[in-house]
Amino acid sequence: MTTGPVPNQPRAEGSAATVGDVAALAGVSRATVSYTYTQPNRVSPDLRRRVLAAADELGYVGNDAARRLRVGHSLALGLLISSMSNPVYAELAAGAEAEAAAHGRFILVANSDEDPARERAYLNFFESQQVSGILAAPVGDVPPELLGLRSRGTPFVLVGVAPGPHSYPAISGDNERGGHLAAAHLLAQGRRRLIFVGGAHPHVDLRLAGVKRAIAEAAEPASLEIIRIQVQTAKVGEAVARTLLRRSAATFPDGIVAGNDLLALGLLHGLIVGGIRVPEDLSLVGYDDIEFADFAIVPLTTIRHPSAALGASAVRILLGIEREEDTKGRFEPELVIRSSSLPTPPPSVHP
Amino acid sequence: MTTGPVPNQPRAEGSAATVGDVAALAGVSRATVSYTYTQPNRVSPDLRRRVLAAADELGYVGNDAARRLRVGHSLALGLLISSMSNPVYAELAAGAEAEAAAHGRFILVANSDEDPARERAYLNFFESQQVSGILAAPVGDVPPELLGLRSRGTPFVLVGVAPGPHSYPAISGDNERGGHLAAAHLLAQGRRRLIFVGGAHPHVDLRLAGVKRAIAEAAEPASLEIIRIQVQTAKVGEAVARTLLRRSAATFPDGIVAGNDLLALGLLHGLIVGGIRVPEDLSLVGYDDIEFADFAIVPLTTIRHPSAALGASAVRILLGIEREEDTKGRFEPELVIRSSSLPTPPPSVHP
C-alpha cells in the first residue's frame, strides 16, 4: 500500500489525493486507476507500475466513503461488546481483530457498557457505516435491533451466547458443561454446601444448569444456594463476600462457583480480608480463565473459555469462510485447577 | 429519483431506506429531509414531525458513506493503541468512548499489538475512513505516518507519551514525578538496593528518570540497577523473577520499581513462587493502578495513572472543546500504598 509522507509536496494542505489526481499524474483515465486496485489483472503490468508509482508519490489512500457509496458495504466488521473492563472481551476482540486483519478486514469495536440506549446507538452507527457484518457479544438478551439490521441486509453472529430457543447464528463454548466441570470438581473434594453467584444472563444460566446437573448426579447429597446479582464485577463480588461474612457457621458455604473470574476475584478478596481461609475453609471456582486469575491473592481455579478462538471463528463465519455447524465441539471448556480449590494450600506459597 | 416504497411493506429485503424514500413517503423533497436532520430549525415543526414519522416508519438510518463523501469527514475518531491485554488501554478507550458519546461521536479502536506494519495499516484505514481526528497511544516512538496524515488534514493527539523533544500535541501524566514517588516511597522504608525493570519506551524512560532523581536526592546512599526488557507483560515479569532468584543474597535487591502493573504482577508471582517474601524480603511498586493490582497475591503498591481522564481530555482536544495547555497539571500521579511495599504484612491477610 501507500507509505509515508509526500516527497515533493504535490498536494495542497488539507486535501487528499483522489483517483483523478493519480490518473492525471500517471497519464491514464480514472477508470484505469480504479481497476489497478480492484482488478489488478485487468491492467497491463507496465501501466499498473506507473499507476502505483503515481499513487505512492501522492500519498493516495483512497476514500472509503466513495467506495462504499458505490459498492454498498464496507471492509469493516462491527463488534458489539458490553464491557471493556472484563478481559474476556478484550481477548475476544483481539482474536477477532487478528482474524479480520488476516483477511484485509477491520474491526470496529463498540462498547455499550450494558446500556441498551448505547447499544442501540452503536448498532445504528454500524448500519450507517455499512459494516459487512456484526459480531454481537451481549451480556443480556439479543438486542431486537439486530433483527431489523439483518432484514435490511447486515448479517450478524452472536458470540458467547447460549444457542437457546432463538435460531440466530451463534457460537459459544459449552457453558453447561463448564458449569458441570466446576461443580463436579468441588463435589469431588467433599464440598457439600455450594453457592452459585452469578448474573441473570443466558450464558450464566447455562453455567448454573451445569452446576445443578453435577449436584443431581453426585453420589452424596449436597446443597446449592443461588445468589443472583446484576453485574458480574469484582466490586460486586466483594459486596457479596461481605454479606456472606455475616452468616453463621451453619449457613456458611464450603464451596462457591462464580459466574465469571472478575466476580470470583472480588469474592476471593472480600472473603480473605474477612478472615476466611481459601481453600481450607472454602473452595472457589471462577469462569473464563482470565490472565489475572493466576496472579490472584490465592491463584484462582477456573474454567478456561476460548474467547480469542470464538472471536476468530465468528469473523470467519461472517466472511463466509466457515460455517456455524463446523465449529461444533470446537470450544470445549477446560478445568484449570489452582490453589483456590486445592484440598490443601500449596506449600510454596505460604511457607 | 428512486421509486418510493409501498407504505405498509416497508422495504425490500437487503435494501436500506434512503432520503428519497423518506421524502416520497412524507411528500416532501429530498432536501427537506436532509435539512430536518442537519438544520432542524430550517424546517417548520409540522413538516419536521411528518418527516421524522416517515423516517421512523421506514427504519431510515442514513448512509454515512454518502454523508461523508459530501461533507468530507466522519463523526468517528480513531484510537490507536498497541495492546489490548493491558487494562490501561481498555480504561483509556473507555474514557475516550464515554466522552465521545457525550458529543455524538464514535471511537474506532485499532490495536496494533506493537507491530509497525499493522500500525501503518490502521492509520491508512483511519484516513480512508476520514476520521475527524486520531488519538494515538503508541508504546514506542511516534509513527511517522501520523505526520503525513496531519499534513493531509487529519489532526492527532498523542496520549500518554512524553512531551519530549517533539512538538506534537500530546497529553500525559507526569511520569517523571510518578517514578519519583515510587522510588522515594521505597527509600523512605529503608530500601537501599533498588532495581528498575522496564521496557525501552519514552514514557517508561521518564519513570526511570524520576527513580534516578529520588535516589540522587536520598539522604543515605542507595544503589540502582536497571533491567531492560522488550515488552512489559506479566509473562516477562515472571521470567525476570526467575533470573533474579538465581542471584546471591549480596546482589539480591530489596526493592523493585516496575515499569507497569502487568510487569509487577508477573514479578510478584514469580518471586513468591520462588520463596521470596513480599514485602518482608523485598518491596515492590508497580505503575498504573489497574484494577487487578488490588486483587494480587499480595496487593500491589502502585502509582495511579488517570487513563480514563486522559482519554476523555484527548477527545475534547480533538473536538476543539479544550486546549492542550489547559490540561497542564491535571493528570498528577498518585502513590497507592498496598501490602507489597508495607514494612510489615497486613495482619488481616495472613492471620
Added chain:
DNA sequence: TGAAGGTCGTGAATCGATTCACGGCGTTTC
C-alpha cells in the same frame, strides 16, 4: 395597496470510487 423583508421548501450540482458498455489495436487462423 404595494413594496420590502423574512420564512421555508425545492431543483440541481456536488463529493470520489466503481463498473458497464464500448471500441481501438494487435494477434491468430483458415
Added chain:
DNA sequence: GAAACGCCGTGAATCGATTCACGACCTTCA
C-alpha cells in the same frame, strides 16, 4: 488477406446525502 477474437484502456453513469441558489408564499408597514 480478411474475419474473428482477446486484451486493455476509456467515457459516462451511478451510489445517497448535503447545500447553494432560487423563488413561492406570507407578513408587515408606509
